[in-house]
Amino acid sequence: MKGLILIAKISIASGVSWELAKMLGSKHPYLAPLTVILSIQETIQHSAVYAFYRIIGTLFGIAATIFIIKHLEVNGWTIGLLLTIGMVLPVVLRLDKTIIHQIALTILLVFVFVHKTNYYVYDRIRDTIIGALVAIMIHIIIVPPNYVKEARRTLTQFGIDLGQLFKKAAYWVNNNCEFVEGENLIDDTTNLLQELHQVEKEFKKAEKSLRLNPFGRNKKQQLKQNEQFLFHLKHGYTYISGVLTTFNDWSETNSLPTVDPQKWAV
Structure with a gap:
């Protein structure tokens, strides 16, 4: 039963977040349900913490990439260099590993997609926030978990x-x-x-x-x-x-x- 409820939550939240992202002008609405799928965890607290880390990691990754990204070519060496630069500070600050993973993921995707579309950076920030909020709200409203x-x-x-x-x-x-x-x-x-x-x-x-x-x-x-x-x-x-x-x-x-x-x- 808990598994079926979790499936229902992820499905509903993914659909709602996609449509909400489109309504707000996103050209990459899949980013919102992606955050939903990753954020809905075993408990509401876990979900809220993971969603927060994803937002922070996304912002940090964009900040580490956006100013130099257009001056670099897309290849394995530049991606490796950017990932190293972007993740060094969080590791030194001993931030949660979830933030570090989100930074790496954001750097990779922003680096690849920003060369193809100027909308990606804005869409990623907005849709990540939309997905995180929708995931938490659905988790609270529909049979909130308790053990x-x-x-x-x-x-x-x-x-x-x-x-x-x-x-x-x-x-x-x-x-x-x-x-x-x-x-x-x-x-x-x-x-x-x-x-x-x-x-x-x-x-x-x-x-x-x-x-x-x-x-x-x-x-x-x-x-x-x-x-x-x-x-x-x-x-x-x-x-x-x-x-x-x-x-x-x-x-x-x-x-x-x-x-x-x-x-x-x-």
Whole structure:
């Protein structure tokens, strides 16, 4: 479903941006949907950041090219020289690599097309801005993305698996703590740690998906509640992993304390 929604967004935004660019006098209206296709990312925030970088990269690339472009012939050596000159400063300033890529792309296309048409530079600036704005607006209006449900699903599964680990540990403690079985439980805690990392990754993704989302207030409340649940589960994981390690060490050295196993199991 998310894939179909993404396809619909890209298609609609591309068509709208093309027609809008033509209405505003563009001779190269394909530049607007090109920006749309590149800018629509997994979340609204990612899309806005990428669109901003594309605009900045476009402006920087044009500025680095426009004053000397007509004095050079179109060939591989001049293109390589221009790309080197245009990308040196952004690299020195340690700008995001997306900006550097957009600068390189702009230099290449401006260098080639400006010799054929005087409209290209103006069209590229205008159409890039049109495509970026349309992409963000469509992303916001049509089923804005959120990954709260996915985060909740992974959290629930982690809670179930953690509960199963507690049950296995209780059974193990209540049945004389065989060392081999303890090693298997330690392996389970390691696997569960990987699952916990995945849950945290999904929560970060969900949080990012709600940024710049005007319809995400209720989802933010749900995510906050889920974060409280995750907080308690993480404490539970820390407890069980520590206890299992201690009991397994006792089991290995045959130094289990003389306590009632049933109490520990409870």
